[in-house]
Amino acid sequence: MRDYYDDRIVALSARLVTPFIQLFALYVVFHGHYSPGGGFQGGAMLAASFLLIRLSIGTAAAQSQFRRSWGTPVSSIGSLVFLGTGLIVLFYGFNFLDYAGLPFSGSEPELRNAGILAIELGVAVAVAATLTSIYDDLVGEPLGPLAGGLDEATEVAEADQVEGPERDEERGDG
Amino acid sequence: MRHLTLAVLFAFAGLLLYGIGHVPERGARESPPNAVESPVGSPNAANYYIENAYVDAETPNMVTVTLADYRGFDTLGETVVVFTAGMGCALVLRRSRR
Numbered sequence: 001m002r003d004y005y006d007d008r009i010v011a012l013s014a015r016l017v018t019p020f021i022q023l024f025a026l027y028v029v030f031h032g033h034y035s036p037g038g039g040f041q042g043g044a045m046l047a048a049s050f051l052l053i054r055l056s057i058g059t060a061a062a063q064s065q066f067r068r069s070w071g072t073p074v075s076s077i078g079s080l081v082f083l084g085t086g087l088i089v090l091f092y093g094f095n096f097l098d099y100a101g102l103p104f105s106g107s108e109p110e111l112r113n114a115g116i117l118a119i120e121l122g123v124a125v126a127v128a129a130t131l132t133s134i135y136d137d138l139v140g141e142p143l144g145p146l147a148g149g150l151d152e153a154t155e156v157a158e159a160d161q162v163e164g165p166e167r168d169e170e171r172g173d174g
Numbered sequence: 175m176r177h178l179t180l181a182v183l184f185a186f187a188g189l190l191l192y193g194i195g196h197v198p199e200r201g202a203r204e205s206p207p208n209a210v211e212s213p214v215g216s217p218n219a220a221n222y223y224i225e226n227a228y229v230d231a232e233t234p235n236m237v238t239v240t241l242a243d244y245r246g247f248d249t250l251g252e253t254v255v256v257f258t259a260g261m262g263c264a265l266v267l268r269r270s271r272r
Contacts, residue, residue: 082250097243110232113231116242119242123252
């Protein structure tokens with residue numbers, strides 16, 4: 001059983017489209033102050049770009065983009081950025097999540113603007129990593145020729161170039 | 175049975191269309207959501223947000239200001255819900271290496 005769609009056209013199209021999806025996701029996150037969008041939407045699009053690569057060339061080969069083991073720590077970091085922004089202002093005598101107490105110079109509206117950006121970034125990182133990690137958990141350990149991770153994937157790819165089309169024999173259990 | 179389903183569907187559609195005619199104009203001051211005071215006499219939050227979102231945070235998108243600033247705690251809860259979903263999937267589905 002394999003966890004990806006083994007087709008050269010699909011793989012190439014996905015690789016072509018993914019950078020643009022990621023760029024647009026960052027635009028949605030950072031332009032959330034001025035247009036519809038924000039952390040949740042941008043994070044979901046970022047996760048979509050990760051999942052597109054995983055679906056088209058396989059979880060094992062996609063490890064160089066976003067590793068399976070990163071899901072839990074990165075989503076924790078995103079949530080902690082949000083929580084930390086709320087907690088920092090507590091130490092300066094303000095209410096929880098009252099960005100006017102952020103320890104930077106600037107007028108109160110500017111500080112609120114920066115605080116909103118900080119928590120949107122935290123939300124985006126948390127949502128993107130969480131959705132990717134849910135997909136990874138549902139799919140399970142990667143199978144196939146690249147199951148050994150990135151190093152083995154490179155070795156297999158190099159071996160393919162030398163020996164020609166013998167991949168199907170190696171694709172058994174990994 | 176099929177005719178009954180169709181009849182119920184059309185009745186429901188008619189009810190919805192009837193209701194649309196009674197929806198207040200967009201942004202009408204006299205409609206309850208836009209009123210400065212609630213029927214009980216307490217000040218209404220929505221009006222304050224619309225009037226002060228840009229003044230408070232210098233952010234043109236008042237939805238963002240409401241979500242991230244005025245209702246920041248709610249958004250924190252949403253993020254924690256998503257995070258908890260991920261942790262739950264990891265707990266149930268992820269196999270341990272041992």
